Amino acid sequence: MENKDGFVAVKNSQLIITDPEGLGRYPRIEAADNIDIYVKGEKQNNEIVVSKDVENEIEFKINNKAKEKQLSLEITKDRMEANLVIAMTAEQVLQIKDKEAANQIVIETVNKEQNYPRIFKREILNLLNSKQINYGIKHDYITEVINQPGDISGKYLIAEGKRAEAGIDAKLIKSEDFREEEETLFTVIDSIDKGKIICYKEKAIPGKSGVNIFSDRIPAPPVNDFELEAGLNVQLTPDKLKAIAMEGGQPKIVKKKGVVQVNIYRQYTINGDIDKYTGSIKYDGDLLVKGNVTDYFDVDIGNDLKVQGNIANAEINTQGNLYVNNNIIASTLYIGNYLDKETVVKLNYITIKIQDLEQAVDEILGEASKRKMNISDFRTGKIIRLLIENKFPDFHDLILELYQEIDQKSELKDIFKKVVPYFTNMANLERIQDESIFIELKKNIEQFLDTRINNDDVLSIHTGYIQNSEINIGGSVIINKLGCYNSTIRAKGAIIVKNRDGFLKGGDYQSEEIIYAQIAGTKLGKTYFRIGKHIFIKESLGTLVINSDHDSITIDPEKKNINYQIDDFGQLVVADSLPDLEKYLTEA
Incomplete structure (x- = not known):
């Protein structure tokens, strides 16, 4: 007799067993995890061998899953949003899967249908109430969500507070006359006429408070406001919003904490040089020098100093800006009480x-x-x-x-x-x-x-060229022409050489913000830099030493596009963009 293995098949949830012939192997069955097999009423735990004589005594019990639902809330840290989290398990209506005849088969199930549990709106409202959430509940949206058919597991924003609205900070607006004066480097006397409006204040507009989902009031962010204050030769209108010049002269705005003071300084003009005929000069207002500040004569000015020529071998002190049309040579400058x-x-x-x-x-x-x-x-x-x-x-x-x-x-x-x-x-x-x-x-x-330190009134030096000088400024140094040679500059703001061939050769340059130049360094020695934010040098002619408070790097000669900024840890890292010069050039 030929040996043939037996086989077993499943059709319409019933076993069909054919016994082996000769020495053939008996068929075997095992069940998937969700099915229990019983033979003559006894549960079988492992694979079993079956034969035709027990075909009608084998039963299958399917373990159907009951439908389940879980509802929970996720509340954001700012207590402004509540998200409903739905997790659903459908009821599985299963039946035994048909199987082709084989010597060994696994009894498995197929889904006949799925029934998902229903969620009622009152369940969600009770959940919100249990967390004391009573503001910004999205009733229509909740109804829309629970009326969807099938599996609606997911996260849904069902309550949202009203966020506080930011207000508008108070602003100081300069008059047209003031702005026109600022656009000119050298202005001869009385830039604002008596009786004209110097500037005015736009009032701050308070923000609007908000409400979180627990009905707690959320205050609006505070707006920045200031008091307009009349300084020298200035009077305010009765509403304290406009500053009027009581004398013709140079307007000067000083910003302090919570106060903006407006002054008018008379501008004194020297039609030639500061030299042995004038002697050293001390003046509380603006000074315009139409010539040079010559060797060994000093100038101490309470506001802006404008020199149409050069400054050489002099000591200059100003509490305002310094404008030098040509060069600063072998001089010491203290501009605006620089503090290291x-x-x-x-x-x-x-x-x-x-x-x-x-x-x-x-x-x-x-x-x-x-x-x-x-x-x-x-x-x-x-x-x-x-x-x-x-x-x-x-x-x-x-x-x-x-x-x-x-x-x-x-x-x-x-x-x-x-x-x-x-x-x-x-x-x-x-x-x-x-x-x-x-x-x-x-x-x-x-x-x-x-x-x-906290004065927002930014000072600047505007000049063409600097050599063998020491400069300390509570603002920025803007060099318009050649550049700077063998000097020491300490600036609270920026050091910028605007010229496309401008250089910083030799010396020590310290800026709490940025340094920018096309060329830097000299073959005769090292040039030193200390930065607080960012440095860009197009090309190094000599060795450059760049320092921050917590890091230092050395740049060899003939390197291109030297571009570093300070990261959050005080380290010098390669920057992915150029320094933003607009702020400093606009202020200047």
Whole structure:
């Protein structure tokens, strides 16, 4: 007899078994995970061998899945949105899958139909209510979602608050007369006539508050506002919105914290040079020099200085802008009370130490009062001396150190003059009655920093060429012609050489923002740069050393497109775009 394997098939959920012939193999069946097999009422757990004589005693039990639904809410951190998360499982109505005849088969199922659970609107509203969400509920949208057929698993925005609307900051608008004057480098006297409007304020418009999904009020972001203040030769209209020139002259706007002060400075004109016939010049307003500032004659100006010729071998101090039509040679310039970062850090540290000193004195006197001791026995001066000597010794050292470092002509020197004698001879401290001298020092330092560091009134130097000079400016240096050679420039703003062949050759250039030039370096030595934001050099002629506060790189000669910026970690990294010069050139 020929040996033939048996086989088994499934048709209409019934097994059809054919036994083997001769020594053929009996058929085998096993079930998928969702099916249980029973033989003569006993559940089988593994693959089983079947034969024709048990064909009618084999049963299949299908484990149908019941329909399920899960509803949950996701609430955003800002409490402005609630998302409904729906997870659905359909009820599976299954039947045994037909199988072709084979010696071994797996009993499987096929879907006959699927029934998804229904979601009712009240379930969603109850869920929102359980989380105390009662504002911005999207009722129509919820109805639309739950009326969709089939599987609607997913995330749906069903409640949304009303976001606060930002207002509009107050603006200072310069008059046409003012703007026309700014476009001209050299203007002869009286750029604004008496009685004309210099500028006006557009009022701030407050924003609108919002509401989150819990009905909490969300305040609108604060708007930036300022008070318009009349300075020298200026009067405000009764509504405090317009500044009117009471004299003809040069308008000057000084922006401080929360205040914009408008001044009119009379412009003084020297029709020739500043030389032995004029002597050194000190003037509180604007000065226009139609010639040169010649060797060894100094100029100290309270506002803008405009020189149509050159400055050579001079010391220049201005509290305003400096415009030099030609060259600055072998001169020292202090423009707008430049402060280096280190000095700013020291000044801030002193104000903190004064605050700590005040607190320590109050604690000592307060403790004495609690113990019902005679406070009159506690001399404040003696307490201050002991605290400075024992608890705050670095405060003493820093005051004297900074006083020595400050330039004699600096306003800072006057701020410290009153307190320095108490630190050069500590015994003097015992004579003071209270902490008022230190409170005054702290106030003066804070005002100084506010007007010098946080002043939005950006100063600039405009010149054609600089050589062998030292420049300190609380703004930017804009070089219009050749460039700069062998000089030291420290700028709070930018150092920019506009000319397409302009250079920075030799010297030390420090900018808290950007440095920009076509050519840099010299074959005679290294040229040094320190930047706060960005540097671009088209080509290096010599070795360049570029520093940031936390990094340093050296650029070899004959390199092209040197373009670095400072990342969030203070490191110098290759920039993917050029520095934005527009801000500085517009301000200038």
